[in-house]
Amino acid sequence: MSSTAISARLTFLWETPRTLWGSLTTVDHKTLGLRYLITAMVFLVAGGIEALIVRVQLAQPGMKLLSPETYDQIFTMHGSTMIYWYAAPILSGFSVYLVPLMIGARDMAFPRANAFSYWTYLFSGIFIYTSFLVGQAPNAGWFAYTPYTLKTYSPGLGMDYFAIALIFLTISQTVGGINFLVTIFRHRAPGMSVNRMPLFMYSTSTNSVLSILSMPTLCVACVFLLLDRDWGTHFYDISHGGSTLLWQQLFWFFAHPWVYIIFLPATGMISMLLPVFSRRPIVGYAYVAISTVLTGAFGFGVWMHHMFATGEPLMSMSYFSAASMMISLFSTIQIYAWIATLWKGKPVLTTSMCYALAFIAVFIIGGLNGVITALIPFDWQLNDSYWIVAHIHYVLVGANLFPVLAAFYYWLPKMTGRMMNERLGMISFWTTLIGFNAAFFPMHFLGLLGMPRRIYTYSAGMGWDNWNLAVTVGAFLLAVGVVLTVVNFFVSAKYGQLAGPNPWNSDTLEWSTPSPPPPYGSVHIPTVQSRHPLWDEHDEEYDPEDARVLDRERMTISTTWLDALPIGLAKMPEDSIWPLVLALALSAIAGLVLVRSMWWTLAPIVVGLAVMAAWLWPKEEKRAE
Amino acid sequence: MNANALIESNGISREWLSAQAIRGLPIDQGRGTGAMAWFIASEAMVFLALFFSYYYLGHGQPRWPIGDAPSLTLPTAMLFVLFLSCIALWAGGRLMRQGREPAARGALLLTVLLGCGFLVLNAMSYNSATMIQPVTQNPYTSIFYTINGVHAAHLILGLLFLLYAAVLPRLGPTEKPPHGSYRNAAMYWYFVTVVWFVMYAVLYIGPHHVVAANPALH
Numbered sequence: 059m060s061s062t063a064i065s066a067r068l069t070f071l072w073e074t075p076r077t078l079w080g081s082l083t084t085v086d087h088k089t090l091g092l093r094y095l096i097t098a099m100v101f102l103v104a105g106g107i108e109a110l111i112v113r114v115q116l117a118q119p120g121m122k123l124l125s126p127e128t129y130d131q132i133f134t135m136h137g138s139t140m141i142y143w144y145a146a147p148i149l150s151g152f153s154v155y156l157v158p159l160m161i162g163a164r165d166m167a168f169p170r171a172n173a174f175s176y177w178t179y180l181f182s183g184i185f186i187y188t189s190f191l192v193g194q195a196p197n198a199g200w201f202a203y204t205p206y207t208l209k210t211y212s213p214g215l216g217m218d219y220f221a222i223a224l225i226f227l228t229i230s231q232t233v234g235g236i237n238f239l240v241t242i243f244r245h246r247a248p249g250m251s252v253n254r255m256p257l258f259m260y261s262t263s264t265n266s267v268l269s270i271l272s273m274p275t276l277c278v279a280c281v282f283l284l285l286d287r288d289w290g291t292h293f294y295d296i297s298h299g300g301s302t303l304l305w306q307q308l309f310w311f312f313a314h315p316w317v318y319i320i321f322l323p324a325t326g327m328i329s330m331l332l333p334v335f336s337r338r339p340i341v342g343y344a345y346v347a348i349s350t351v352l353t354g355a356f357g358f359g360v361w362m363h364h365m366f367a368t369g370e371p372l373m374s375m376s377y378f379s380a381a382s383m384m385i386s387l388f389s390t391i392q393i394y395a396w397i398a399t400l401w402k403g404k405p406v407l408t409t410s411m412c413y414a415l416a417f418i419a420v421f422i423i424g425g426l427n428g429v430i431t432a433l434i435p436f437d438w439q440l441n442d443s444y445w446i447v448a449h450i451h452y453v454l455v456g457a458n459l460f461p462v463l464a465a466f467y468y469w470l471p472k473m474t475g476r477m478m479n480e481r482l483g484m485i486s487f488w489t490t491l492i493g494f495n496a497a498f499f500p501m502h503f504l505g506l507l508g509m510p511r512r513i514y515t516y517s518a519g520m521g522w523d524n525w526n527l528a529v530t531v532g533a534f535l536l537a538v539g540v541v542l543t544v545v546n547f548f549v550s551a552k553y554g555q556l557a558g559p560n561p562w563n564s565d566t567l568e569w570s571t572p573s574p575p576p577p578y579g580s581v582h583i584p585t586v587q588s589r590h591p592l593w594d595e596h597d598e599e600y601d602p603e604d605a606r607v608l609d610r611e612r613m614t615i616s617t618t619w620l621d622a623l624p625i626g627l628a629k630m631p632e633d634s635i636w637p638l639v640l641a642l643a644l645s646a647i648a649g650l651v652l653v654r655s656m657w658w659t660l661a662p663i664v665v666g667l668a669v670m671a672a673w674l675w676p677k678e679e680k681r682a683e
Numbered sequence: 684m685n686a687n688a689l690i691e692s693n694g695i696s697r698e699w700l701s702a703q704a705i706r707g708l709p710i711d712q713g714r715g716t717g718a719m720a721w722f723i724a725s726e727a728m729v730f731l732a733l734f735f736s737y738y739y740l741g742h743g744q745p746r747w748p749i750g751d752a753p754s755l756t757l758p759t760a761m762l763f764v765l766f767l768s769c770i771a772l773w774a775g776g777r778l779m780r781q782g783r784e785p786a787a788r789g790a791l792l793l794t795v796l797l798g799c800g801f802l803v804l805n806a807m808s809y810n811s812a813t814m815i816q817p818v819t820q821n822p823y824t825s826i827f828y829t830i831n832g833v834h835a836a837h838l839i840l841g842l843l844f845l846l847y848a849a850v851l852p853r854l855g856p857t858e859k860p861p862h863g864s865y866r867n868a869a870m871y872w873y874f875v876t877v878v879w880f881v882m883y884a885v886l887y888i889g890p891h892h893v894v895a896a897n898p899a900l901h
Binding site for chain 2: 168232235240243279290293308625626628629
């Protein structure tokens with residue numbers, strides 16, 4: 059059979075028409091992955107603008123740019139946007155795009171659920187941003203402690219927006235997590251046993267388990283909050299016998315694993331690209347894989363270290379202090395593996411590699427200023443000061459933004475088909491690095507000098523003035539660095555050098571497809587016989603009888619979860635409008651709960667159930683003859 | 684490296700790579716079951732968080748539950764109803780695997796009926812004298828009715844799953860998705876039943892035990 063006939067049939071089966079209807083119904087993981095990435099970048103810019111407004115307000119003592127009320131809303135939205143609507147979804151974006159390509163599957167296990175995750179994520183973000191339109195954005199910080207968030211102290215709609223939007227986002231993340239797990243453990247290419255999976259699969263699947271098991275607690279905490287605020291229950295209300303610490307327990311049980319949700323896929327991406335630019339396989343593959351999983355597991359046992367200042371029993375404080383120090387071991391193992399890879403390899407300093415190296419350096423600082431905060435007396439001294447702000451930014455920006463930028467420079471040639479400009483890339487790298495350190499390093503001094511976090515202004519003569527100015531200048535420099543990368547993306551996507559299938563001479567399967575990949579991925583479902591399919595001598599697409607082209611219907615191969623032996627052919631659904639309609643129905647429910655028209659929510663609930671019934675109903679799918 | 688070397692290096696039988704073997708693969712019926720298992724894991728965490736909150740709210744109280752312990756009569760009856768429904772569902776699964784689809788559908792409908800019976804008993808228990816307190820009375824009533832309500836909502840969802848499976852064109856292995864609809868809906872129903880067993884122990888048996896063990900609470 060001629061290969062053009064095969065690819066014509068595969069294109070007929072998998073391509074989404076380039077129409078408006080096509081763009082609303084598509085389930086192509088590559089389109090959805092790009093949408094995730096772009097949406098998350100938009101939220102990064104929105105959160106960044108909010109950060110800059112906050113920094114202008116704090117640049118000098120006694121500034122009057124923002125009223126205290128507006129300041130509270132802006133910094134809350136900065137934190138919430140960055141943590142919930144940028145940091146995790148951008149990693150989902152990379153995973154949605156890359157996971158099927160890396161494991162040689164035609165798409166995710168549940169392509170329509172994938173589209174549903176994206177739409178839900180998008181609408182939840184739009185939903186929380188509509189709070190600005192009514193002038194009542196959330197105003198209690200990204201962890202929204204009770205009792206401040208109860209109706210008495212936070213009247214208005216702000217905290218209702220916060221709670222409902224997070225429940226909404228939980229749905230998106232949970233569906234996404236289930237989808238990743240089933241994809242990774244059921245659709246890997248034949249021969250890609252678990253000891254041959256790219257390390258990114260370990261981090262994505264650990265991340266998914268964390269999402270699935272930790273987000274329900276957030277959901278419960280937010281439901282309690284809504285019930286307390288609007289329906290008169292007494293979960294958090296101390297005056298009626300409730301417990302204000304219940305929120306903190308539930309919230310941090312979710313939010314500490316969330317830190318790893320933000321962090322682990324980023325380390326997975328570093329473990330993919332750092333060896334490529336060191337021109338050798340990663341040192342200690344098994345140790346990196348195991349420590350990724352153990353970080354996730356131990357991530358469930360450290361949440362109380364956010365609550366050392368709340369008066370917990372000595373026993374529990376000792377346990378959580380020890381566990382918090384212990385968990386740094388696993389990150390340390392990964393860092394040593396990366397350093398050893400660099401040491402034994404021949405590093406090539408591309409922009410991507412520079413971001414990866416900067417990540418290691420910045421993350422070590424963030425780890426060190428964090429691990430000493432696990433010492434309880436030290437924590438008591440510095441809790442709620444700018445020291446904590448410095449720590450969270452070193453960890454989150456260091457462990458998320460730098461790897462994400464490294465990943466952009468590494469994988470964008472695959473996604474757009476064109477190389478990013480290296481010269482502009484290096485300029486943006488140095489601007490970002492210097493700006494980042496100028497913005498966040500002085501915060502350590504501000505913390506030691508006693509500046510509390512979240513104050514909207516301060517008076518002169520506290521010794522904070524110059525440091526604050528430095529922070530503001532650094533923040534703007536950091537913003538310039540990020541903007542340069544965005545500019546680089548747009549310019550390079552149009553005028554960059556053509557990338558070809560494998561510009562970096564990488565080892566994993568996504569690089570065996572053309573750039574950008576066709577809608578069906580590779581023509582023949584590959585077989586794998588080592589950890590580095592493109593570096594070994596085995597021809598992954600060797601298939602003289604065209605058995606693995608699956609060009610009659612939309613299908614991909616199912617394999618066993620441990621050894622990846624073929625066990626079945628999975629039928630994949632076609633494009634569908636139902637994911638979008640279901641996400642819209644959820645948005646309607648969210649809006650109606652916000653204005654407390656509870657009986658009206660029955661309408662979108664019924665619509666949603668009908669949509670799910672239509673979604674799952676068996677139907678004729680197209681075939682290529 | 685050619686395919687033969689690949690097969691030898693893997694130590695795997697040569698059949699799995701042959702064109703014949705790939706063409707002969709069955710339609711995968713198990714994808715949804717994996718998803719349902721993870722969905723249930725996430726739902727289990729919802730209830731874990733709720734039970735945690737129940738004890739956490741209680742540990743600072745001089746008396747928990749605040750007021751009288753809930754009556755055991757109706758919850759015990761509900762336990763039996765759910766248990767019977769699971770037996771019907773399990774028997775239906777056997778019938779389905781034997782290829783007796785109409786009988787299996789009958790078992791599904793019986794399960795749904797018993798589930799509705801549970802909901803009726805639940806509504807009666809809300810109206811019974813010992814439970815007439817409003818949800819807004821104190822933290823105990825808040826968490827008690829929230830757990831109860833969340834469970835009832837999950838049970839209704841499980842009923843809808845079962846009903847949907849009952850009206851699908853095929854229950855057993857199918858050419859077209861959804862595959863394994865009976866099995867997946869049944870998994871969810873077993874899950875909501877198990878949750879009721881735990882609720883029965885935590886919310887109903889537990890308080891009686893505590894009151895009995897500590898006469899000062901009378």
